[in-house]
Amino acid sequence: MIMFNYQQTSQSCVKCGKCIPSCTIYNIHPDEVTSPRGFIDLLGAYQRGELELDKNAKDIFEKCFLCTNCTYVCPNLLPTDQVIENVRAEIAQKFGIAWFKRAYFFLLRNRWLMDWGFALGSVFTPLLFKNLPKHQSVKPRFKLPLIGERVFMWLRFKSFMESYPEETLNSDRENPRRVAIFIGCLANYNYTKIGDSLMEILKELRIDAFIPKKQQCCGAPAYFTGDFPTVDKLIKQNVTYFESFIDEVEAIIIPEATCSAMILEDWERFMHNQPEWRERIARLLPKIFIASDWLYHKTDLLKRLEALSVKMDKSITYHDPCHARKVLGVFKEPRALLGANYKIVEMSDPNQCCGFGGVTLQTEKYQYSKKVGIAKTKMIQETGAKIVSAECSACRMQLTNALDHEKIDVEFAHPLELIAEALKARG
Structure with a gap:
């Protein structure tokens, strides 16, 4: 287990509040407890022996989306996401992990079984889901456990x-x-x-x-x-x-x-x-x-795309995956490659988290994930773009579901799919 000094992190917080407006969970659940400085205050109290790691604390720490917005704006660069990841390991040791998560992680550890399971699942998918080819997704024909009526x-x-x-x-x-x-x-x-x-x-x-x-x-x-x-x-x-x-x-x-x-x-x-x-x-x-x-940096793909002299008739808006922009600093590169052949219309805040949040937020705390996704779709709709793109399949699953829920006629496409489409369009 990665061990953090929670108290040291807590004491390093100057309580400036810069993290609050950017916090994904706080924006849809405005409670100081479930805010970055709230999280690290509680962790400091936990390490001092003033807070028990009980089910209430478990519920609080599992509400974080790990979007890293707070670390991106923190003047002291506090690793709020990392300390929460660590305490979740302590929570897992104390309370265990839900059966469906254990089953999923077992598949992740055994690819041969995952290959077999997905192939078998595809055979029965038409019985339970209707196909949405435009989104490369499916939608339940009726409410299903854990999935409900979500696009999958x-x-x-x-x-x-x-x-x-x-x-x-x-x-x-x-x-x-x-x-x-x-x-x-x-x-x-x-x-x-x-x-x-x-x-x-x-x-x-x-x-x-x-x-x-x-x-x-x-x-x-x-x-x-x-x-x-x-x-x-x-x-x-x-x-x-x-x-x-x-x-x-x-x-x-x-x-x-x-x-x-x-x-x-x-x-x-x-x-x-x-x-x-x-x-x-x-x-x-x-x-x-x-x-x-x-x-972008290691090939001449941009020059090749610019040389096509092809302008696609679909306008796109680009969503920055949290792990691309804030963790890796990659956001200009996909825009440059796409901008060679597509008109890009920026959202009011392309950096705002889509709300995927991981396995727990997609299942046990889906009500929070759903609210964040809906808020993001409003930004997408305001651009007037016909396509939203992001270099992340988790964002794709989240946004496709939210767009369908809000009945917004916008398609999702990965940047590589759009680039390949432009290359084909040259004739």
């Missing part, structure tokens, strides 16, 4: 990794370039068009694509829930596997903000008390990138 992602019979060979050769043999793709669970099993689009872009760039078939989940869902043993296992499996091919590729590119932030920021931090693994992770990180960052 497609269940594919064949995943992205199962749809392609491990090696796809595209490059000039005299000057070969080769990258590995870490696809992420949602893009692998559900929104497979993301991976298809990335493969098309790499073909255009004449770069070989290596799809490591033994890659595991990055561990983010378990990490945000407090299941640290699962996180430890998944990190070590991935690191060992990455080491087997890292010298043979130019980069490992990831088309998902959450996976990228988990690997680039949280893996090394998580292993702070396991120096050997921390060092092994550090040796990998220089070659790991979120897709838009790598495509």
Whole structure:
């Protein structure tokens, strides 16, 4: 477990209140207790022995969206998100983890079973869900446990990794370039068009694509829930596997903000008390990138898109995933790539969290997630754009559901899907 000095963090808070207006949960549940300075005050009291880690405290700490808005504006750079992630591990140890979360994390630890489970689920999906092809999603035909009437992602019979060979050769043999793709669970099993689009872009760039078939989940869902043993296992499996091919590729590119932030920021931090693994992770990180960052800085894709002289007739608005903009500092790159062929209309606050929040907020505390999502859709609607884009499938699932709930006719598309569409449009 990552150990934090909660009291030190609490004492470092100057109570300036800059975090309050930016806090996702506070904006829809205005209670000082569930605000960044409220969270860290309670954690300080807990470490001093003045607060019991009971079910009431559990309820409070599970309301945080971990959007990192507070850390982004804090003058003392207090790691509010990290201390909450840590106390959630203590909560998990004390109270256990709900059965459906344990089942999900078991699948994450066993990819062969997840492959089989998603394939089987896709067979029965038409019985329970109606298809929404425009959104690459499905909607329940009637209320279902945990899901209710929410729009849900497609269940594919064949995943992205199962749809392609491990090696796809595209490059000039005299000057070969080769990258590995870490696809992420949602893009692998559900929104497979993301991976298809990335493969098309790499073909255009004449770069070989290596799809490591033994890659595991990055561990983010378990990490945000407090299941640290699962996180430890998944990190070590991935690191060992990455080491087997890292010298043979130019980069490992990831088309998902959450996976990228988990690997680039949280893996090394998580292993702070396991120096050997921390060092092994550090040796990998220089070659790991979120897709838009790598495509913008390491290829001539922007020049190719500008040379198309194609202006798509669809206006788009761009939503900044919390893990892309605030954690990785990536927000200009996708806009530059998209702006070459699309008209971009900015929201009043593109940086506002969409409200996905992780497994707990999507299930046990969905009422809060729903309110945040609806607020974000109002911003999207005000732009008049026909498409909202974000480099994150969790944001996609959240916003697609909120847009459907509010009956707003706006489509969601990943930046890679839009870029691939522009490349095809040149005729």
